[in-house]
Amino acid sequence: MKISFIGAGSIAEAMIAGLIEKNICNRENICITNRNNKLKMTELEEKFGISTTYDMNELIHNADMVIFAVKPKDANEALDKIRPYISENTFFVSVMAGISIEFITDKLKTNCAIARAMPNTSASVGKSATAITFNPFASNRQKEMALSIFSAIGITEEVEERQMDAITALSGSGPAYFYYMVEAMERAAEQFGLEKDTSNKLIIQTLLGAAEMLSVSGKKAADLRQEVTSPGGTTEAGISVLQQTEMQEAFVACIQAAYEQSKQLGIMYESKIT
Numbered sequence: 001m002k003i004s005f006i007g008a009g010s011i012a013e014a015m016i017a018g019l020i021e022k023n024i025c026n027r028e029n030i031c032i033t034n035r036n037n038k039l040k041m042t043e044l045e046e047k048f049g050i051s052t053t054y055d056m057n058e059l060i061h062n063a064d065m066v067i068f069a070v071k072p073k074d075a076n077e078a079l080d081k082i083r084p085y086i087s088e089n090t091f092f093v094s095v096m097a098g099i100s101i102e103f104i105t106d107k108l109k110t111n112c113a114i115a116r117a118m119p120n121t122s123a124s125v126g127k128s129a130t131a132i133t134f135n136p137f138a139s140n141r142q143k144e145m146a147l148s149i150f151s152a153i154g155i156t157e158e159v160e161e162r163q164m165d166a167i168t169a170l171s172g173s174g175p176a177y178f179y180y181m182v183e184a185m186e187r188a189a190e191q192f193g194l195e196k197d198t199s200n201k202l203i204i205q206t207l208l209g210a211a212e213m214l215s216v217s218g219k220k221a222a223d224l225r226q227e228v229t230s231p232g233g234t235t236e237a238g239i240s241v242l243q244q245t246e247m248q249e250a251f252v253a254c255i256q257a258a259y260e261q262s263k264q265l266g267i268m269y270e271s272k273i274t
């Protein structure tokens with residue numbers, strides 16, 4: 001199988017790391033390009049043993065899947081660049097936030113198979129939570145291929161395209177919310193004068209353990225929280241501060257803002273169709 005990437009940033013690199021770890025295809029059959037950052041190309045060649053090229057024909061020709069991973073603001077220019085190399089046989093997989101399949105179809109001017117996917121950077125360790133949707137030109141074989149590739153680097157849910165902005169806000173951006181919370185825990189640990197290595201290990205294991213409990217216990221988050229919260233105890237004292245500061249409301253507003261921004265990215269950059 002040949003998988004090509006257009007865009008060599010955070011998400012492409014996370015996906016490649018995960019795909020290589022799972023031995024999905026020969027390293028040389030993963031090919032990648034970026035706009036002009038040659039240093040990054042060399043770095044990726046050395047790190048992963050994958051192929052790099054600025055020749056769009058080489059990149060797209062015979063690729064079973066072309067994964068499009070540029071920023072929404074660069075979509076117009078990048079789609080213009082690759083249009084001459086796209087045919088009805090191309091399977092185009094966009095991971096861009098906010099940008100619709102309709103926009104991509106209009107830009108590519110070809111009835112090729114298109115998937116819109118939203119993975120996250122935990123793909124790098126095989127733990128992405130990916131949502132995916134397909135246009136009507138995607139064959140069963142192409143759908144199965146995309147599902148198998150994304151499932152190799154995490155879990156995959158097939159969804160309707162109208163759900164993509166919400167999912168982008170929830171699980172696309174999601175890892176960052178947890179990292180942000182960990183940053184706060186690190187600050188607290190530092191203020192207590194705890195040894196950094198020790199506190200980091202404890203924080204990470206706490207996060208992993210809580211995620212595992214949510215995954216396997218079959219209990220709701222609210223019930224698991226109650227189990228930790230002894231009346232008159234430490235957790236109650238801590239959580240009451242989070243309640244006073246309306247932390248849950250802030251979190252909901254955070255995800256709402258990410259959702260609005262995903263919609264806005266579509267409105268902003270799709271209006272520039274040329």
Ligand SMILES: NC(=O)C1=CN([C@@H]2O[C@H](COP(=O)(O)OP(=O)(O)OC[C@H]3O[C@@H](n4cnc5c(N)ncnc54)[C@H](OP(=O)(O)O)[C@@H]3O)[C@@H](O)[C@H]2O)C=CC1
Nearest residue numbers: 007008009010011034035036037069070071074078096097
């Ligand atoms: N980061 C994340 O967690 C996630 C990101 N996404 C989506 O993935 C996309 C990429 O995000 P991310 O990886 O963070 O972005 P980065 O900024 O890290 O990388 C963007 C890449 O696109 C390349 N690029 C820009 N213009 C062109 C062009 N005309 N032709 C070829 N390559 C080009 C850049 O090349 P150069 O460096 O040479 O300019 C760079 O390699 C976005 O649309 C984002 O919404 C989706 C899920 C998660």
Ligand SMILES: O=C(O)[C@@H]1CCC=N1
Nearest residue numbers: 096097168172173174
């Ligand atoms: O922040 C962003 O726009 C991208 C999309 C989801 C995660 N990162």
